[in-house]
Amino acid sequence: MKKVAGVILLFVSISSWAQRDIDDNAGLTLKDRIYTGGGLAFNGGSDAFGNRYIYFAVNPIVGYMVTPKFSVGTGVTWQRFAYTQPIKLNIDQYGVSPFMRYNFDQLFAYGEYNLINTPVFLGTGERRNFDRLLLGLGYAQPIGSRSKINLMALYDVIYDSQERAFASPWVFRVFFTL
Numbered sequence: 088m089k090k091v092a093g094v095i096l097l098f099v100s101i102s103s104w105a106q107r108d109i110d111d112n113a114g115l116t117l118k119d120r121i122y123t124g125g126g127l128a129f130n131g132g133s134d135a136f137g138n139r140y141i142y143f144a145v146n147p148i149v150g151y152m153v154t155p156k157f158s159v160g161t162g163v164t165w166q167r168f169a170y171t172q173p174i175k176l177n178i179d180q181y182g183v184s185p186f187m188r189y190n191f192d193q194l195f196a197y198g199e200y201n202l203i204n205t206p207v208f209l210g211t212g213e214r215r216n217f218d219r220l221l222l223g224l225g226y227a228q229p230i231g232s233r234s235k236i237n238l239m240a241l242y243d244v245i246y247d248s249q250e251r252a253f254a255s256p257w258v259f260r261v262f263f264t265l
Contacts, residue, residue, distance in 0.1 A: 122150045125148055126162075146163070149161065149162075159185070165180070196224060223258075
């Protein structure tokens with residue numbers, strides 16, 4: 088059961104992202120259109136082979152509001168899997184994630200191209216790029232005057248279990264906006 092919980096935690100990260108909302112009737116200055124934010128993720132457990140690990144990630148983003156409802160941007164990713172028992176090994180992954188988002192009041196559509204570079208043969212130093220195209224929907228629930236809690240379900244539409252570094256085509260995110 089601990090193995091299953093560890094795998095689930097691996098694919099469900101709690102992140103903090105910034106997405107600005109502006110008044111449709113107000114003028115859009117450059118300062119109003121640009122937003123920054125980011126995410127942090129942390130979890131741990133045991134993989135399918137019983138190896139204990141700790142996972143953490145940093146994901147800063149910058150976005151541009153093309154219209155009050157439509158925005159585009161990009162994020163960068165750095166992730167580390169630190170295996171602690173029975174082996175001691177660090178696996179660093181990094182990448183870039185351009186995205187776009189369209190708001191329908193509290194619901195939103197989201198698309199992201201995710202390119203991740205990761206080691207493929209441990210000990211050889213060989214690395215490889217893996218990509219995924221994540222599409223999905225989200226829901227933003229206001230908390231107070233400006234903050235929101237957001238839930239997203241994304242699906243990798245180019246997923247191939249034989250050629251992918253990812254265990255599932257599904258990505259679920261819970262994040263807060265300020």
